[in-house]
Amino acid sequence: MAKLTKITTQKKHKNRYNIFLDKGNGEEYGFSVDEDVLVKYRLQKNMELDDALINALIQTDTLHKSYTLAINYLSYRMRSEKEIRDYLKDKETDPEHIEEIVSRLNKERLLDDQEFANSLVRTRIMTSSKGPLLLKKELLEKGVSAVKADEAITHYSFDKQYDKALKFAEKKLKNDGRKSYRQQVQNVQQTLMQKGFQGDVIQEVLANLPEDEDEDTEWEAVIYQGEKLLRKFKSKAEGYELKQKVKSGLYRKGFTFDLIDRFIDEYVKE
Incomplete structure (x- = not known):
């Protein structure tokens, strides 16, 4: 004692x-x-x-x-039980x-995985460009159950997804001006998928993008990409072979045959 x-x-x-x-x-x-x-x-x-x-x-x-x-x-900040x-x-x-x-x-209501998940989704909607599929993945990694993650994702409505995805798509189109319009659209689609947006949202966004590319901008993009290809292949090929390599490269980058032929006529000398 x-x-x-x-x-x-x-x-x-x-x-x-x-x-x-x-x-x-x-x-x-x-x-x-x-x-x-x-x-x-x-x-x-x-x-x-x-x-x-x-x-x-x-x-x-x-x-x-x-x-x-x-x-x-x-x-x-709020934490999940796993955290x-x-x-x-x-x-x-x-x-x-x-x-x-x-x-x-849990008894003191200081831990609540459902409220944690709801709060995280609301915050990410306001502060990030992530889509709901990425947010669900983040919640699962933090130990939130799939059921509670799915419930939280319901706060990310179709309209909210569409508005965020459309703004991102429009911004990306402006920044990718040196690529063909077709390639820009493909990149937008791929990036939106990587960011976790759902398929129906992506299709709606793509359907509401401008249908026709600006001709002057597209021509400038052809010149930029075509000159890059010329620098790449000039030391390896010439004449017909050089033209074919440049044509093939520009086609893979999404340019039309008319623009490709115009570039070849104006920039690839015999």
């Missing part, structure tokens, strides 16, 4: 207290506890503590510190304590 001889406040952490004990060999430092633990167990000078109670105090304080870590981790579990595991928290902390956080 040990006697509690002194309680002092830690200098750097005013809500933590050092507990000093006398186990028969004079006063010595025993352990430290948080203020909540101190109050809960009504620790005071001259109190008798057996080994079982000392171990209980230490375990309770350890649990409290881990819970406080979790609360601090949650203070920056909390992984974080506490990285902090070497006792597995039993992890279960107890997660259970408590």
Whole structure:
């Protein structure tokens, strides 16, 4: 049996207290506890503590510190249950304590995977160019169940997807002016798929893009791409062979035969 001889406040952490004990060999430092633990167990000078109670105090304080870590981790943004579990595991928290902390956080409504998923989707809609399929993938990676992820994705309506995808497509068309219009449209389609937009949204966006390319812009693109091909093949081929290589290259880049023939006539000399 040990006697509690002194309680002092830690200098750097005013809500933590050092507990000093006398186990028969004079006063010595025993352990430290948080203020909540101190109050809960009504620790005071001259109190008798057996080994079982000392171990209980230490375990309770350890649990409290881990819970406080979790609360601090949650203070920056909402977290999924998996994120909390992984974080506490990285902090070497006792597995039993992890279960107890997660259970408590759920009861206190500080952990809610459905609300977390809903919030993430709403935030991504406002701040990113990701489509719903990528957002679902992100949610699954964060440990949200497929059912809850699907529920969250319902907040990403067709109209919201269409508006975001169309703005992205129009911006990309402006930035890809040195490519053929056909290739630009193909790139838009491919990128929207990579960003996780659904097929019906992509088709609607493509259907509402300008139907005809600007002739001057398309001609400038032919010149730009054609000259690149000439520089590439000039040292390897000449005459008919050079023309065919350039023609083939321009065709693969999506240009029409009329524009290709015009470029060959004006820029590829015999």
